[in-house]
Amino acid sequence: xxxxxxxxAVALITLGVLTLAMVWYSAQVLLIKxxxxxxxxxGLYAQPEDSVDVLLIGSSHAGMNVDLSxxxxxxxxxxxxxxxxxQPTWNTYYFLKEALAxxxxxxxxxxxxxxxxxxxxSDDARQVTNVLGMRGSLNKVEAIKTSSPPERWRxxxxxxxxxxxxxxxxxxxxxxxxxxxxxxxxxxxxSKRYGYGYPELKDASGVTxxxxxxxxxxxxxxxxxxxxxxxxxxxxxLITPTFTSxxxxxCYNAVQVIADEYGVPFYNMNLMRxxxxxxxxxxxxxxxxxxNTKGARKTALFLAEVLKxxxxxxxxxxxPKYESWEDNCKNQQKSxxxxxxxxxxxxxxxxxxxxxxxxxxxxxxxxSDNYRTLLDSFAQISSNSxxxxxxxxxxxxxxxxxxxxxxxxxxxxLYSEFDYDGHRFTADFKNGTGISVDGKMLVPLGEPGVxxxxxxxxxxxxxxxxxxxxxxxxxxxRFPVQ
Amino acid sequence: MExxxxxxxxxxxxxxxxxxxxxxxxxxxxxIPQIRERHPVSFSAFQEAVFIFTWGAFIKMVLSDRLGIxxxxxxxxxxxxxxxxxxxxxxxxxxxxxxxxxxxMAIAVAKLFGFDLDENFHQPYFAxxxxxxxxxxxxxxxxxxxxxxxxxxxGNRKGKPRQYLNILIVFLVSGLWHGAAWSFVFWGCLxxxxxxxxxxxRKSRLQLAExxxxxxxxxxxxVWQSICIFAITTFVWIFFRAGGFxxxxxxxxxVFAEWNPWVLFDGSLFHxxxxxxxxxxxxxxxxxLFIISIAREKGYNVQAVMRQPAVVRVLIWWxxxxxxxxxxxxxxxxxxxxFIYAGF
Numbered sequence: 001x002x003x004x005x006x007x008x009a010v011a012l013i014t015l016g017v018l019t020l021a022m023v024w025y026s027a028q029v030l031l032i033k034x035x036x037x038x039x040x041x042x043g044l045y046a047q048p049e050d051s052v053d054v055l056l057i058g059s060s061h062a063g064m065n066v067d068l069s070x071x072x073x074x075x076x077x078x079x080x081x082x083x084x085x086x087q088p089t090w091n092t093y094y095f096l097k098e099a100l101a102x103x104x105x106x107x108x109x110x111x112x113x114x115x116x117x118x119x120x121x122s123d124d125a126r127q128v129t130n131v132l133g134m135r136g137s138l139n140k141v142e143a144i145k146t147s148s149p150p151e152r153w154r155x156x157x158x159x160x161x162x163x164x165x166x167x168x169x170x171x172x173x174x175x176x177x178x179x180x181x182x183x184x185x186x187x188x189x190x191s192k193r194y195g196y197g198y199p200e201l202k203d204a205s206g207v208t209x210x211x212x213x214x215x216x217x218x219x220x221x222x223x224x225x226x227x228x229x230x231x232x233x234x235x236x237x238l239i240t241p242t243f244t245s246x247x248x249x250x251c252y253n254a255v256q257v258i259a260d261e262y263g264v265p266f267y268n269m270n271l272m273r274x275x276x277x278x279x280x281x282x283x284x285x286x287x288x289x290x291x292n293t294k295g296a297r298k299t300a301l302f303l304a305e306v307l308k309x310x311x312x313x314x315x316x317x318x319x320p321k322y323e324s325w326e327d328n329c330k331n332q333q334k335s336x337x338x339x340x341x342x343x344x345x346x347x348x349x350x351x352x353x354x355x356x357x358x359x360x361x362x363x364x365x366x367x368s369d370n371y372r373t374l375l376d377s378f379a380q381i382s383s384n385s386x387x388x389x390x391x392x393x394x395x396x397x398x399x400x401x402x403x404x405x406x407x408x409x410x411x412x413x414l415y416s417e418f419d420y421d422g423h424r425f426t427a428d429f430k431n432g433t434g435i436s437v438d439g440k441m442l443v444p445l446g447e448p449g450v451x452x453x454x455x456x457x458x459x460x461x462x463x464x465x466x467x468x469x470x471x472x473x474x475x476x477x478r479f480p481v482q
Numbered sequence: 483m484e485x486x487x488x489x490x491x492x493x494x495x496x497x498x499x500x501x502x503x504x505x506x507x508x509x510x511x512x513x514i515p516q517i518r519e520r521h522p523v524s525f526s527a528f529q530e531a532v533f534i535f536t537w538g539a540f541i542k543m544v545l546s547d548r549l550g551i552x553x554x555x556x557x558x559x560x561x562x563x564x565x566x567x568x569x570x571x572x573x574x575x576x577x578x579x580x581x582x583x584x585x586x587m588a589i590a591v592a593k594l595f596g597f598d599l600d601e602n603f604h605q606p607y608f609a610x611x612x613x614x615x616x617x618x619x620x621x622x623x624x625x626x627x628x629x630x631x632x633x634x635x636x637g638n639r640k641g642k643p644r645q646y647l648n649i650l651i652v653f654l655v656s657g658l659w660h661g662a663a664w665s666f667v668f669w670g671c672l673x674x675x676x677x678x679x680x681x682x683x684r685k686s687r688l689q690l691a692e693x694x695x696x697x698x699x700x701x702x703x704x705v706w707q708s709i710c711i712f713a714i715t716t717f718v719w720i721f722f723r724a725g726g727f728x729x730x731x732x733x734x735x736x737v738f739a740e741w742n743p744w745v746l747f748d749g750s751l752f753h754x755x756x757x758x759x760x761x762x763x764x765x766x767x768x769x770x771l772f773i774i775s776i777a778r779e780k781g782y783n784v785q786a787v788m789r790q791p792a793v794v795r796v797l798i799w800w801x802x803x804x805x806x807x808x809x810x811x812x813x814x815x816x817x818x819x820x821f822i823y824a825g826f
Contacts, residue, residue: 008525015796022800026808124814161813168759169816 029174030163032132036060037084041133044082044099046185048321052103053313054079057096058111059087060290065240067296068190069329071304076315078325081189084130088117089220091130094143096224098134100231107311108228109236115221116251118214121149128162186327192293194339198281199243199288204270207249210257225262237266240299241278243288245270267306276302293336334456334463341476347377356455360427361388363448370474421460437462443479447471483511491517500591504584506602506622521596530784531593536802538586543810545767546579548760555755557723563740566733568751573723574716578606605775610707612677615715627652650674665730669721676714763809
């Protein structure tokens with residue numbers, strides 16, 4: 001009899017454990033991913049222990065207006081940003097508390113756009129994105145209770161009422177997103193954007209009004225400052241450039257008052273555009289709410305110089321423990337290259353990379369202004385652009401974009417193949433099949449123009465394929481590279 | 483049965499929590515003896531309860547609430563023709579699975595405490611007549627009205643006209659019991675009319691069947707009967723759902739406003755609340771419900787599941803449980819566009 005009860009207990013416990021495991025797995029699959037706030041927080045957990053020297057907290061103005069990979073590239077600063085879109089200061093506080101449980105940064109930089117939030121709660125989606133990435137903890141419980149109205153707490157705590165509706169949107173990636181497979185250790189919270197908003201920039205230096213911050217917003221700014229004081233971690237407050245500077249300046253003036261009260265350095269880049277080098281509208285993305293990568297690099301360098309001046313931040317380049325920052329930098333660079341559509345911008349990015357280019361000019365044509373501009377761009381990365389200009393059709397390999405060495409593989413019978421770095425490159429005009437690498441078609445041959453395949457030496461893969469067609473005024477067009 | 487003199491037992495009977503909200507309506511002669519007796523919960527009863535509860539949750543959360551999205555969209559819109567027909571049919575399934583699902587869950591909770599309750603729904607849309615329908619639908623209410631209203635009025639013991647009047651009274655009261663609105667009264671009245679009409683025409687229908695050599699015991703005829711009952715009850719449910727008598731009339735008028743059966747095939751229904759993926763879930767759940775209903779009609783019940791190997795039972799339960807957890811209509815819904823980072 002006792003044996004029967006024991007067996008039943010074991011069976012029930014086993015069933016319970018298996019069921020809970022499947023519920024956990026289902027939650028992992030259904031969890032909203034690749035969204036600000038959620039993956040930026042999950043990525044923080046994936047960072048090597050005590051590796052983050054600079055923690056950049058705040059809203060999208062933190063994550064999108066500061067290019068952390070540029071800080072690494074130039075100074076070897078290991079920075080991470082667990083940002084969330086339209087993140088109010090209370091969520092920033094709980095994110096900070098969470099971060100400090102896993103990292104001990106040398107300095108915390110708080111982007112203060114969140115100080116403009118006025119309202120007891122964010123919109124429904126942001127209430128989710130600014131807490132769901134956190135691990136289960138008392139801190140998360142407090143974050144949920146602070147971020148959402150009481151009638152929503154149950155759904156947020158149970159999780160499934162919020163996420164289960166994703167069942168019709170799940171993809172292969174959702175089944176790959178586990179702490180041991182998602183690769184988040186190589187992401188640092190920043191991202192790249194290519195585009196130009198060209199907003200009208202306004203001078204906010206004459207705005208002296210001081211507005212009353214929303215009470216809950218101010219309460220949590222003070223909590224953040226006091227928490228860091230308690231932990232002995234210095235804080236810097238920052239406003240990255242925004243085209244809505246005049247409207248928001250009264251709010252930032254109020255932030256200045258708080259900063260002065262606590263003795264916290266506060267840099268309002270809207271009032272320092274020239275010094276930061278962001279003095280024109282072509283550093284802005286979309287309608288101007290955020291900076292593009294050109295602008296984000298500028299703010300990163302500005303911030304890095306401020307930090308280097310004030311703190312002794314170690315240069316971690318070459319340190320194996322910080323390999324993920326190097327990987328992030330390279331991955332970001334490659335993905336950004338594939339975003340760029342402007343000819344001049346494209347070649348500027350190539351100059352920053354260590355790659356080779358496989359170039360084909362498939363016909364000949366008369367000189368034009370646009371073609372001259374393209375050749376001048378080639379001239380920036382190669383000393384042999386004149387050969388490209390002169391040729392009536394052939395292929396060249398520009399080895400080492402920054403070195404400008406040219407290897408000429410001219411082909412007379414419209415077919416050419418050669419080996420480079422262990423790969424077989426083929427250009428087939430004869431059968432019209434196009435350019436292929438190791439038998440895999442990259443670029444079909446088409447209209448008269450110049451075709452370029454970019455080969456990354458570090459990853460030993462082709463990372464981009466573009467063409468500049470005569471009939472399209474030699475503007476950049478891109479082929480998808482798998 | 484003897485009157486219950488123990489106030490605690492009586493209070494427990496009246497306030498029996500699994501059924502107090504929405505039934506099944508319990509009769510004293512069934513429940514009070516169970517309250518008086520000691521009946522420990524057995525492991526097998528626990529297992530049965532878990533299965534019954536999960537099945538009830540499945541048909542409610544996965545099928546009923548999902549069809550409700552389509553039904554609500556049509557009833558609040560101005561669709562015509564076969565879209566209306568589809569919504570009316572969907573509502574017939576929705577109200578059945580909603581109510582039956584709840585009843586299954588209530589029965590399961592009672593079973594967890596060692597109480598056996600009678601089933602409340604017995605495949606009502608397999609009924610062959612309206613009377614048969616009411617012996618299968620909300621059985622506890624039907625038996626209550628039969629015992630406390632129909633029989634005291636005289637039942638069928640005082641001649642046909644009086645019997646028909648008694649049926650009409652019972653259904654009018656039943657309509658009022660469902661809601662204090664003319665639409666519910668009319669709904670009850672229609673059921674009475676159809677039931678009386680079935681009585682009145684029974685002899686002629688038998689003669690007609692004999693004349694045309696229709697085998698009324700054949701499976702095909704039984705299916706035909708069920709289809710007719712489904713059609714009749716679906717028509718009458720319109721008055722139950724529409725939210726008012728005139729709204730129901732308007733709904734019916736829109737059915738005949740346009741002849742458009744192609745809407746059932748050209749994807750039009752995919753733009754009314756439910757996309758193709760959701761419809762697939764509905765059809766899959768409906769198929770499962772149909773199979774289970776056939777099995778129950780043939781006398782199989784939850785004990786048939788209990789006789790299966792443990793692995794099979796676990797897999798069945800997991801299927802039902804995770805269907806509810808992932809596909810159930812609850813919580814906030816997910817709107818992907820709200821999470822696309824725009825206008826931060």
